[in-house]
Amino acid sequence: xxxxxxxxxxxxxxxxxxxIRRDLRVLFGTANPMTLAISGTGTAGMETAVxxxxxxxxxxxxxxxxxxxxxxxxxxxRHGASVVRCEKPWGETFTEAExxxxxxxxxxxxxxxxxxxxxxGALQPPLAITRPARALGALxxxxxxxxxxxxxxxxxxxxxxxxxxxxxxxxxxxxxxxxITVSPRAAEHLKNRDNxxxxxxxxxxxxxxDAPHKYHHTAPISTFYALREGLAAIMDEGAARRxxxxxxxHQEFVRRIEALGLSMxxxxxxxxxxxxxxxxxxxxxxxxxRKRLLSGHGIEIAGGFGPLAGKIFRIGLMGPLAxxxxxxxxxxxxxxxxxxxxxxx
Amino acid sequence: xxxxxxxxxxxxxxxxxxxIRRDLRVLFGTANPMTLAISGTGTAGMETAVxxxxxxxxxxxxxxxxxxxxxxxxxxxRHGASVVRCEKPWGETFTEAExxxxxxxxxxxxxxxxxxxxxxGALQPPLAITRPARALGALxxxxxxxxxxxxxxxxxxxxxxxxxxxxxxxxxxxxxxxxITVSPRAAEHLKNRDNxxxxxxxxxxxxxxDAPHKYHHTAPISTFYALREGLAAIMDEGAARRxxxxxxxHQEFVRRIEALGLSMxxxxxxxxxxxxxxxxxxxxxxxxxRKRLLSGHGIEIAGGFGPLAGKIFRIGLMGPLAxxxxxxxxxxxxxxxxxxxxxxx
Numbered sequence: 001x002x003x004x005x006x007x008x009x010x011x012x013x014x015x016x017x018x019x020i021r022r023d024l025r026v027l028f029g030t031a032n033p034m035t036l037a038i039s040g041t042g043t044a045g046m047e048t049a050v051x052x053x054x055x056x057x058x059x060x061x062x063x064x065x066x067x068x069x070x071x072x073x074x075x076x077x078r079h080g081a082s083v084v085r086c087e088k089p090w091g092e093t094f095t096e097a098e099x100x101x102x103x104x105x106x107x108x109x110x111x112x113x114x115x116x117x118x119x120x121g122a123l124q125p126p127l128a129i130t131r132p133a134r135a136l137g138a139l140x141x142x143x144x145x146x147x148x149x150x151x152x153x154x155x156x157x158x159x160x161x162x163x164x165x166x167x168x169x170x171x172x173x174x175x176x177x178x179x180i181t182v183s184p185r186a187a188e189h190l191k192n193r194d195n196x197x198x199x200x201x202x203x204x205x206x207x208x209x210d211a212p213h214k215y216h217h218t219a220p221i222s223t224f225y226a227l228r229e230g231l232a233a234i235m236d237e238g239a240a241r242r243x244x245x246x247x248x249x250h251q252e253f254v255r256r257i258e259a260l261g262l263s264m265x266x267x268x269x270x271x272x273x274x275x276x277x278x279x280x281x282x283x284x285x286x287x288x289x290r291k292r293l294l295s296g297h298g299i300e301i302a303g304g305f306g307p308l309a310g311k312i313f314r315i316g317l318m319g320p321l322a323x324x325x326x327x328x329x330x331x332x333x334x335x336x337x338x339x340x341x342x343x344x345x
Numbered sequence: 346x347x348x349x350x351x352x353x354x355x356x357x358x359x360x361x362x363x364x365i366r367r368d369l370r371v372l373f374g375t376a377n378p379m380t381l382a383i384s385g386t387g388t389a390g391m392e393t394a395v396x397x398x399x400x401x402x403x404x405x406x407x408x409x410x411x412x413x414x415x416x417x418x419x420x421x422x423r424h425g426a427s428v429v430r431c432e433k434p435w436g437e438t439f440t441e442a443e444x445x446x447x448x449x450x451x452x453x454x455x456x457x458x459x460x461x462x463x464x465x466g467a468l469q470p471p472l473a474i475t476r477p478a479r480a481l482g483a484l485x486x487x488x489x490x491x492x493x494x495x496x497x498x499x500x501x502x503x504x505x506x507x508x509x510x511x512x513x514x515x516x517x518x519x520x521x522x523x524x525i526t527v528s529p530r531a532a533e534h535l536k537n538r539d540n541x542x543x544x545x546x547x548x549x550x551x552x553x554x555d556a557p558h559k560y561h562h563t564a565p566i567s568t569f570y571a572l573r574e575g576l577a578a579i580m581d582e583g584a585a586r587r588x589x590x591x592x593x594x595h596q597e598f599v600r601r602i603e604a605l606g607l608s609m610x611x612x613x614x615x616x617x618x619x620x621x622x623x624x625x626x627x628x629x630x631x632x633x634x635r636k637r638l639l640s641g642h643g644i645e646i647a648g649g650f651g652p653l654a655g656k657i658f659r660i661g662l663m664g665p666l667a668x669x670x671x672x673x674x675x676x677x678x679x680x681x682x683x684x685x686x687x688x689x690x
Contacts, residue, residue, distance in 0.1 A: 001346040001567060005519060007645060039521070040385045040544060043562035047544045071543075078541045168563060174350060176384070176521055176565030196423045197542050198416075199385060199392045217388035218513060220521030222346060223568065300352060 001174070001222040008218050016228050017209055017219075023231035024179045026239055027171075028144070028163055029154035034182040036209050037227060038164070038200065039219050042145040045164030045178030047075055048200040049141045052190060053162060054110050056080035061108035061138075063099070063129060065092050067119035067306055068143055072112045079196070084108065090307050091120040091277070093128075093270045100132040111138045115163070116147035119305065121277030121314065122266045123151065130159030139186050145169065148179060149234060150274035150318050152243055161186040167223070170274060172319030173230035176223040246273040249322040253315075256331050260338070265312045274318035277304075279311065284341045286310050292340060297333035346519070346567040353563050361573050362554055362564075368576035369524045371584055372516075373489070373508055374499035379527040381554045382572060383509070383545065384564050387490040390509030390523030392420055393545040394486045397535060398507060399455050401425035406453035406483075408444070408474060410437050412464035412651055413488055417457045424541070429453065435652050436465040436622070438473075438615045445477035456483045460508070461492035464650065466622030466659065467611045468496065475504030484531050490514065493524060494579060495619035495663050497588055506531040512568070515619060517664030518575035521568040591618040594667040598660075601676050605683070610657045619663035622649075624656065629686045631655050637685060642678035 006012050017036075025035050038048050050072060054060045060081040062073040065088040076083040086102040088094065094113070103111065111133040116123050126142060133140045142160040144153055149170030155163050161183040168175035182190075182202065195201035199217065208216035234242060250273035254264055257278055265277040280286040286303050290313070293299045304312040317326070351357050362381075370380050383393050395417060399405045405426040407418040410433040421428040431447040433439065439458070448456065456478040461468050471487060478485045487505040489498055494515030500508050506528040513520035527535075527547065540546035544562065553561035579587060595618035599609060602623055610622040625631040631648050635658070638644045649657035662671070 001519075005513075008520075040389065041563040041565060044385065044544045047542065051542070075543045078539060078543055080541070166563065168350075174346075174565065174567040175353075175563045176568055194423060196425070197392065197396070198420045198423055199389045200544075218386040218511065218520045220386060220519065220565070220568065222519040222571070223521055223565065226567070 001226045003222075003225050005221050008221065009213055009215065013219070013221060013224070014209075014213060016224050020224065020228050020231060021209070023235055024181065027149050027153070027231075027234070028179070028181045029152060029158070030156045030181050030183075032155070032181045032183055034187050034202070034206055036180060036205065037167075037224070038178040038180055038205070039217060040178055040200075041175050042164070042166030042178050043071075044200065045145070045166065045180050046072060046143060047197065048178070048180055048202060049112075049162045049164050050075040051079050051197045051200055052195050052202045053139060053141065053186065054079055054081035055193070055196070058082065058110055059084065059106065059108040060110045060112065061086065061103060061106050063094050063113040063124070064088075065094070065120065065122065066090050066114060066117035068117060068145065069112075069114045072114070072141070072143065076112075081110070091122050091265050093122050093124045096128040096131060099129045103132045103136055103138070107136055108138055110141065112141040112143070114143040115153065116144065116151065116272045116275065118146045118275065120266065120308065121272050121275050121312075122270050123147070123272045126158035126160055134159050139189065146272060146275055149242070150246055151272065152239075155181060156183075167227050167230070170318055171227070171230050171234065173226045174223060176220055177227050246318065246322050249317050249324070249327060250274070250276065252324070252327055253317060256327070260335060265308070274316065274322065276315045276317060278313045278315060280313060281338070284338070286313060289313075289337045289341050292337045293333055296337070299330060299333055346571045348567075348570050350566050353566065354558055354560065358564070358566060358569070359554075359558060361569050365569065365573050365576060366554070368580055369526065372494050372498070372576075372579070373524070373526045374497060374503070375501045375526050375528075377500070377526045377528055379532050379547070379551055381525060381550065382512075382569070383523040383525055383550065384562060385523055386520050387509070387511030387523050388416075389545065390490070390511065390525050391417060391488060392542065393523070393525055393547065394457075394507045394509050395420040396424050396542045396545055397540050397547045398484060398486065398531065399424055399426035400538070400541070403427065403455055404429065404451065404453040405455045405457065406431065406448060406451050408439050408458040408469070409433075410439070410465065410467065411435050411459060411462035413462060413490065414457075414459045417459070417486070417488065421457075426455070436467050436610050438467050438469045441473040441476060444474045448477045448481055448483070452481055453483055455486065457486040457488070459488040460498065461489065461496065461617045461620065463491045463620065465611065465653065466617050466620050466657075467615050468492070468617045471503035471505055479504050484534065491617060491620055494587070495591055496617065497584075500526060501528075512572050512575070515663055516572070516575050516579065518571045519568060521565055522572050591663065591667050594662050594669070594672060595619070595621065597669070597672055598662060601672070605680060610653070619661065619667065621660045621662060623658045623660060625658060626683070629683070631658060634658075634682045634686050637682045638678055641682070644675060644678055
């Protein structure tokens with residue numbers, strides 16, 4: 001990020017952009033030409049997806065079992081879509097039978113789900129949603145904010161039309177950019193409409209990133225440099241090796257959590273490997289434990305919110321943090337803090 | 346920007362944010378509590394202004410004499426406002442009599458103008474617009490993308506309700522943030538409506554930056570660090586001294602341009618001191634001259650576009666670039682390139 005800035009139409013900048021687009025295709029698991037980074041954070045990516053593909057006259061079905069599914073539904077409402085929600089308790093995922101029953105009844109043109117729900121730690125198998133959605137001819141949006149670079153997405157094989165993410169989680173870069181990918185059949189839908197949101201209009205943004213590069217906005221050049229380097233580091237390790245490392249660390253993490261007598265919030269097989277959610281033991285004060293962990297050991301973990309406030313810890317183990325040494329460090333500190341909490345109760 | 350990232354709800358981050366907000370108030374010339382930085386580039390600031398204050402049922406009057414006035418009008422149209430335009434040739438500004446005549450006839454609720462028009466180099470005196478607009482009770486938006494940190498804005502004294510800018514011009518920071526300020530009477534208007542654009546909703550964004558800091562999106566922390574340092578450097582010099590330096594360099598620049606027998610595009614007294622627009626001499630190929638300047642001397646200047654394509658050079662002299670040494674360097678290189686162009690014709 002300390003490298004000299006170049007102009008927003010400088011050929012060097014577009015070299016950087018093309019490297020980013022190439023590597024993002026690998027991590028999204030797609031051949032989509034329309035794969036790029038929006039100049040905003042993950043929420044801007046979500047709104048890019050919602051505002052470019054829904055509006056008055058669109059029926060949007062959203063699968064909600066956490067905070068971010070709810071946010072998609074709210075955005076759809078603001079953009080004038082007719083929104084229907086399929087809801088389950090926070091932390092659960094949807095089966096294909098559940099999705100099918102809901103979608104066949106509602107018959108939406110657009111379907112959205114959260115692949116990796118940051119608020120709960122649950123990973124939604126994409127095909128359970130995309131198969132019944134595509135059978136209806138609907139386009140499918142997947143929120144991959146917490147999954148990109150952490151776990152495989154395989155957008156093309158999974159039948160996802162539009163997927164968006166952020167730069168600061170699985171990609172382990174500074175925040176400020178939101179990678180997005182759009183399938184050719186979804187891109188077709190853009191031809192016939194202007195997005196009401198100029199800043200997030202995918203047609204205009206594509207005209208900027210694709211030759212001959214028509215000016216649209218001033219891209220945050222330094223943040224693109226950071227994303228390029230972060231992606232290069234991921235490619236050096238190899239995406240498959242990175243996912244396997246996350247998986248291995250996750251398994252070891254779960255083993256040690258259960259050895260402490262604690263339990264994971266999400267059912268096995270539905271857990272995000274890079275974001276572990278652990279149930280707060282009965283009687284323990286989660287804020288007290290988190291504060292002690294931060295002040296005494298320099299380790300920051302998150303708590304739950306919404307219906308999960310005070311009920312779970314959210315513990316990231318992603319990118320450079322997912323190592324055996326860090327697991328050791330974490331459990332050494334965490335078990336001390338838990339013991340202290342038990343004593344004080 | 347290389348400093349360690351902190352969490353988006355970390356007290357340290359909000360210390361950084363408060364320093365930024367304080368310094369932005371100085372440069373905008375305002376006491377507005379609602380002064381903050383949008384997590385996007387200047388165009389995101391423009392859309393924040395347009396989308397929060399206009400929509401179906403709003404009559405929006407836009408003063409257009411350049412590319413960015415036109416963009417505001419287009420955004421207003423997309424957001425459903427009824428847009429009326431007062432137009433003059435690119436590079437001219439509006440007198441109070443012209444603004445008055447137009448506004449009294451149209452009676453809009455919202456008025457927008459470009460303070461410093463990047464595409465032409467013209468500086469619009471704010472009071473010529475704000476006096477007749479406020480007489481009608483309209484809110485006034487000023488595009489200050491190229492003026493903030495370069496020339497005085499005096500938003501409060503100038504009667505500007507909403508002003509937005511960018512981080513990479515007058516503030517001389519990396520791009521990625523869009524400072525914005527909103528007057529209390531404009532902020533009142535926000536209470537009764539939800540912005541259709543969630544990412545740019547000023548109510549939600551204010552709830553994040555103001556205590557108790559309700560999560561809205563993941564702010565680009567590193568870019569905030571950069572903005573804080575850039576603003577600190579400006580405060581070290583002093584805003585008034587910075588404007589005076591820009592003014593002095595501009596005068597010297599104009600003197601030397603005229604000594605070369607060239608002329609400025611914008612009338613005296615209406616020029617942006619930090620962005621000088623010079624008419625391309627008859628018969629000269631502006632692209633050829635700009636290419637030679639870049640390849641032979643490492644100096645990048647911009648050309649005109651739209652109706653001014655091929656007709657003007659746009660030469661930035663802002664922030665750390667506005668020094669006597671750089672003027673010397675520029676004219677030494679520029680006169681060589683002009684001489685070469687004259688020989689080859």
